[in-house]
Amino acid sequence: MSPHTNGVHARKRDPFHDDDDTSCGDVVHTLTRSLAGGISSLILFLRGNGLRMATNLTLRALWHLRRNLTRRRILSFPHLLVLVWVLVLLRGESWIFHWKVDRCRWNKWEDWPDDASPHHLIFVADPQLVDPHSYPGRPWPLSDLTVLVTDNYLRRGYNELQSQLRPDSLFFLGDLFDGGREWKTATGDFEDAKWARPYPKGEKEYTQMWRKEYGEDYWMEEYLRFSDIFFKSYYDEKTINPGSESRGRKLVASLPGNHDIGFGSMVKVPVRDRFSAYFGEPNRVDVVGNHTIVSVDTVSLSAGTSAQAKTEKLEHIYGPVEEFLRGVKDAKRKATQKELRFLRGDAVELQLSHAVEDASGVKSDDSSPADVDAEVADLPTILLTHVPLYREPGTPCGPLREHWPPSNPPPTDAKGVVVDHRNAISVSSGFQYQNVLSEADSVKLISSIGNVKRVFSGDDHDYCEVEHTSNKNNAVEITVKSISMAMGVPTPGFVMLSMWNPVDDAGRPLRNPDETVQTHLCLLPSQFTTYFGYVYMAVVTAILLSARALLVSLISLPAFAHSLNAPFPPPPSILSSAAAAAGGLPRYKEKRDDDGKPRLAAPRSRSLSRSSSSSSSKSRRKKWGWPGQKPLRIQVYDNDFYDGGKSRSLWRASSGSRRTIKPRVVCTELAATSWRVVWVVLLFWGWLNA
Structure with a gap:
C-alpha cells in the first residue's frame, strides 16, 4: 500500500509531540485515568484488606506490649x-x-595565707584528638568507635574541670591534634623536603591516601571538633567565677606540638601558618597572676640545631623564633608595664605627648618619658615549651611518674648521682619527634628569656618533675600528663597552678619571689x-x-x-472469632489422672483454707470443655502449697519422678x-x- 494518500504524506503519530494538541490531550487523559484508578485501588485496599492488616498489626503490637508490661x-x-x-x-x-x-578542688591542697587571692591556672597537655593518623589499620566501625570513646573521655574530664575548678586561665601545651601535620594545606608547598626522613613502616603505605583524601576541609572539621570539646565549655557562663571576666582570664592554645606542625627541619611553614592563623601566635608573652608566661615554639627552634641546618637553609623555619627570643626581654618589660598600669587604674596603653620637632634633632635611641622614668621589676617568669628541656640521660622524674615508677633502691653512678633510666625521659629522637631539646637550645631559651623560675612542658604524656642545673637557672620543670586516655598512660591528668605574687606599683615582690606558685597533679579516671x-x-x-x-x-x-x-491470650481480633465459633470462652481446663479418674481443680482464693478447698471442690465438680471434646480435668496437690512442702517435696514432679x-x-x-x-x-x- 502506498504511503501517500491523496497526495498527502501520512505522518506517524507521536503522542508526545508538542504541536499535536489532540495527541497531547490523549496522553493527559490516559495519565489522569491511570492515576485515578491507582488512587481508587489504594482506597479500596485501605478499606478492605489494608484496614484489616493495619488493625491486626496494631492489635498484635498492643498484645505484645501488654504481655511485656505485666x-x-x-x-x-x-x-x-x-x-x-x-x-x-x-x-x-x-x-x-x-x-x-x-578531689582536686583548690582549697583541698592550696596553702596560702588567709588574705591571699591567688590566680588559678591549669595546664592541659597532648589531647591529640584521634584521627585516621592514630590507628591507620583499624577498620570501621572500630575506628569510629575509638574516636567516639576518646572524645567523650576528653569532653567529660574537661567539662568537670571547668564546672568544678573554674580556672581563671588555661594553657594548652601543644599536640592538639594527632595528625594535624599530615593534612594538606589549601595553599603553599606541602611536599616533603629532600632531606626529610622516610615515613615509618606503619605509615608509609597510607601517606598517598592521606594527601588525596584529607586536606584543608578535613583540618577545618578537626578544628571545629577541638573547639566543640574545649572552647565551648570555657566560655559557658556557668564555668566563670564572679569577677573573673577581667583581663587576667585567658585561654591560650597557640603553642604547637610536633603532631600539629612537625618537628625541626621537617616543619612545613604552610602547616604552621595555618595553625597560627586559627590558634594564635605561637611565640608570645602573657602576664598572668603577676607572673610572666613566655610561650616558645620550640619544635621550630629545633631546626636551627638539626643536622640538616649545616647544609641546608632553614631560616624560614627557625627564623621567627630566633627573632622573638632576641626581643623577648623587651616584650616582657612592655607587658609588665601594661599590666601594672591596669592594676594602678592608669591608662593601659602608653600615652605619647604630641609635639612638632625638627627631624634633624630627633635621635634614633630616644625613648618616651614614660619608658625612661618607669622602673619596672622583672616578674617571675614561667616558660612554656612543648618539648622538655635537655637533661642528662637517666635523670629521674620522681615518684609521680606512672608508667615507670622509681627503681628501689635508686641506682647511682660512680659519682653518687642517681641515674634511673626507667624512671627518666629517654634522651632520644625519631621520625618527627625528639624527646628533649638539645643542650644548646635549652640554654639559649633560659638565657634569652631571663628570670625563668618554672618550666612546663608536654610531649612525653607522663608526669616528670626535675630541677635543672645552674646553666638553666636551676629552674624546676614539670612535664604535664596527657589528658587523653589514648596516649599510652593508664591514668590521664592535668596540672593545676596556683599563683600569688603581691607586688608594689613598680612590680617589686612583697614576699619571697621563690614561693609564688604551688602546683598539684590532678588525675582523671583510669579507663x-x-x-x-x-x-x-x-x-x-x-x-x-x-x-x-x-x-x-x-x-x-x-x-x-x-x-x-503458658500462652498469653491472643489479640482481641482472634478472641472475637474464637468466641463467635465456640459461643463463649472456657474458664477452666480439665485433665485426667493416670488411672483415668477425673479430679476437678477449682480456682484458688487467697482466703480459701486447705479443708474448705477440698470440701467445696466436690460440690462444684462438673464437666466442662470445648464443644465436641472430651472433658479433661487438672490434678492439683493441695498439700504442695499449704503445708510448706512437708508432705511432698517441691523437687519432685506430680508423678513422683526426679527432676x-x-x-x-x-x-x-x-x-x-x-x-x-x-x-x-x-x-x-x-x-x-x-
Missing part, C-alpha cells in the same frame, strides 16, 4: 540486672569523673580500670543468668521466655534473658555516649 515481667530478675548495669554505667561514664575532679569493671560485671551477669536458667528447668521458676510460659535438667528449656531461657540484658544495656550506653 508486673511479673517488669519486676523480673533480668530487669534487676539491667538496673544494676545502669548504675555501673553511670558510675563509669559520668560519676567517676565528678568524683575524681572533686582501663573502668573497662575491667565492665568485663567483671559481664562475667557476673552471665553466671547469674545461667544459674537462673538452670533453676527454671529444675524447680520450675517462672520463665522469662514467652515460649516457656532433670532440660537443655532446651535452659538454652531458651538463657537466650531470652541474655538478649534482654544485652540490648537494653547497649542502648543505655549508646545514649550516654551519644
Whole structure:
C-alpha cells in the first residue's frame, strides 16, 4: 500500500509531540485515568484488606506490649540486672569523673595565707584528638568507635574541670591534634623536603591516601571538633567565677606540638601558618597572676640545631623564633608595664605627648618619658615549651611518674648521682619527634628569656618533675600528663597552678619571689580500670543468668521466655472469632489422672483454707470443655502449697519422678534473658555516649 494518500504524506503519530494538541490531550487523559484508578485501588485496599492488616498489626503490637508490661515481667530478675548495669554505667561514664575532679578542688591542697587571692591556672597537655593518623589499620566501625570513646573521655574530664575548678586561665601545651601535620594545606608547598626522613613502616603505605583524601576541609572539621570539646565549655557562663571576666582570664592554645606542625627541619611553614592563623601566635608573652608566661615554639627552634641546618637553609623555619627570643626581654618589660598600669587604674596603653620637632634633632635611641622614668621589676617568669628541656640521660622524674615508677633502691653512678633510666625521659629522637631539646637550645631559651623560675612542658604524656642545673637557672620543670586516655598512660591528668605574687606599683615582690606558685597533679579516671569493671560485671551477669536458667528447668521458676510460659491470650481480633465459633470462652481446663479418674481443680482464693478447698471442690465438680471434646480435668496437690512442702517435696514432679535438667528449656531461657540484658544495656550506653 502506498504511503501517500491523496497526495498527502501520512505522518506517524507521536503522542508526545508538542504541536499535536489532540495527541497531547490523549496522553493527559490516559495519565489522569491511570492515576485515578491507582488512587481508587489504594482506597479500596485501605478499606478492605489494608484496614484489616493495619488493625491486626496494631492489635498484635498492643498484645505484645501488654504481655511485656505485666508486673511479673517488669519486676523480673533480668530487669534487676539491667538496673544494676545502669548504675555501673553511670558510675563509669559520668560519676567517676565528678568524683575524681572533686578531689582536686583548690582549697583541698592550696596553702596560702588567709588574705591571699591567688590566680588559678591549669595546664592541659597532648589531647591529640584521634584521627585516621592514630590507628591507620583499624577498620570501621572500630575506628569510629575509638574516636567516639576518646572524645567523650576528653569532653567529660574537661567539662568537670571547668564546672568544678573554674580556672581563671588555661594553657594548652601543644599536640592538639594527632595528625594535624599530615593534612594538606589549601595553599603553599606541602611536599616533603629532600632531606626529610622516610615515613615509618606503619605509615608509609597510607601517606598517598592521606594527601588525596584529607586536606584543608578535613583540618577545618578537626578544628571545629577541638573547639566543640574545649572552647565551648570555657566560655559557658556557668564555668566563670564572679569577677573573673577581667583581663587576667585567658585561654591560650597557640603553642604547637610536633603532631600539629612537625618537628625541626621537617616543619612545613604552610602547616604552621595555618595553625597560627586559627590558634594564635605561637611565640608570645602573657602576664598572668603577676607572673610572666613566655610561650616558645620550640619544635621550630629545633631546626636551627638539626643536622640538616649545616647544609641546608632553614631560616624560614627557625627564623621567627630566633627573632622573638632576641626581643623577648623587651616584650616582657612592655607587658609588665601594661599590666601594672591596669592594676594602678592608669591608662593601659602608653600615652605619647604630641609635639612638632625638627627631624634633624630627633635621635634614633630616644625613648618616651614614660619608658625612661618607669622602673619596672622583672616578674617571675614561667616558660612554656612543648618539648622538655635537655637533661642528662637517666635523670629521674620522681615518684609521680606512672608508667615507670622509681627503681628501689635508686641506682647511682660512680659519682653518687642517681641515674634511673626507667624512671627518666629517654634522651632520644625519631621520625618527627625528639624527646628533649638539645643542650644548646635549652640554654639559649633560659638565657634569652631571663628570670625563668618554672618550666612546663608536654610531649612525653607522663608526669616528670626535675630541677635543672645552674646553666638553666636551676629552674624546676614539670612535664604535664596527657589528658587523653589514648596516649599510652593508664591514668590521664592535668596540672593545676596556683599563683600569688603581691607586688608594689613598680612590680617589686612583697614576699619571697621563690614561693609564688604551688602546683598539684590532678588525675582523671583510669579507663582501663573502668573497662575491667565492665568485663567483671559481664562475667557476673552471665553466671547469674545461667544459674537462673538452670533453676527454671529444675524447680520450675517462672520463665522469662514467652515460649516457656503458658500462652498469653491472643489479640482481641482472634478472641472475637474464637468466641463467635465456640459461643463463649472456657474458664477452666480439665485433665485426667493416670488411672483415668477425673479430679476437678477449682480456682484458688487467697482466703480459701486447705479443708474448705477440698470440701467445696466436690460440690462444684462438673464437666466442662470445648464443644465436641472430651472433658479433661487438672490434678492439683493441695498439700504442695499449704503445708510448706512437708508432705511432698517441691523437687519432685506430680508423678513422683526426679527432676532433670532440660537443655532446651535452659538454652531458651538463657537466650531470652541474655538478649534482654544485652540490648537494653547497649542502648543505655549508646545514649550516654551519644
